[in-house]
Amino acid sequence: MNIDASVGTLFENLRDKLELQWLGSKLGESRVIQNPKAESTGTALVGHLNLIHSNQVQVLGITEIHYLDRLSENSRRDLIDQLFDGTTDLIVIGDQQSVPDDIKQRSEASSTPLFVSSQNTVQLVSYLQYYLTSLFAEKITLHGVFMEVFSLGLLIIGDPSVGKSELALELVARGHRLVADDAPVFARTSPDTLNGRCPDVLRDFLEVRGLGILNIRAMFGDSAIKQSRNLRLILKLVPMTEEQMHRIDRLHGARATQTILGVEIPEITLPVAPGRNLAVLAEAAARNHTLLLKGYDSAKLFMERQARFMGNS
DSSP states (O other), rough: OOOBBHHHHHHHHHHHHHTTEOOSOOTTTTTOOOOOSSSSSSOOEEEEOOOOTTTTEEEHHHHHHHHHHOHHHHHHHHHHHTTTOOOEEEEOOTTTTOHHHHHHHHHHTTOOOOEEEOOHHHHHHHHHEEEEEEEOOOOESEEEEEETTEEEEEEEEEESSSSHHHHHHHHHTTTTTEOOOOEEEEEEEEEEEEEEEEOEEEEEEEETTTTEEEEEEHHHHHOOOOSEEEEEEEEEEEEOOHHHHHHOOTTTOOOOEETTTTTEEEEEEEEOOOOOOOHHHHHHHHHHHHHTTTOOOOHHHHHHHHHHHHHHO
16 A cells, blocks of 8 residues: 655645645655654654654744744754754644744755644644554555444454345444445554544445445435544354354353454454344444443353352352
8 A cells, every 4th residue: 555655745635624834845845754663763753843852743833932042043053953954854833933034944945844834733743643643554454344333433244245235234224324345444543443444436335235336425414424433343244053053152142352453353253144133233232342341241240140149049
């Protein structure tokens, strides 16, 4: 997957959200911000002005500008020299601060992109960090249908023709939201978080055998589509006979975990058989998993109640 980490693309994507203006010429728009994890440079992606552990995107606001103004002429010149020593890919000045002349001149001379914004620097650092972290995150494409069910990111997987799309369609009809059909892309945005999105070419569409390609947004409205969601639960659809279903643990169900990009995701195997309402079962699985995340374990409480009952008898 190609990653466009150029300063020009960053500007186009975040210009409106961060109220960015490009100061001076755009000679540095093709400059690529490197992933620091791929290099042994000791640099960080984004942060307030820091020349000890240099940020590739240096953000300056009221505090930093006032600090520069208090420096002696020689000290200020040394700091500016360090700022433009080649490790800085982009400088952003926020808090509605005027750009110092020496920074403006050195930016032009070195073709280092220089943005200004009226927004506060805390917000600028937060958005820029999120944008670049997501851009450089490890990614994987999985086969399945990714849904938001009761605000929970739910990936429906299973063999071809097992009924994944039909289940997704019924869930959408019941008020839940589609994120991606067939090939959702998941990015590891933190050590324990996988964020799932839909490839642009597949957005809004769901393939249902017998009906063909359906535009879910056109059929059900904008509220039926979710742009992204963190993956919290995998629902695996497996055709089973009555005998196979009897072998499933009746207290805990068929639970396991699947490791994706180093993140462990709970997985529930849901038997597919005539007469079973998969949409209701999927909703129940999502609700029950939400309770588990809050510390409420139905099976554990049931066993404790049984133990107390037997102890009192």
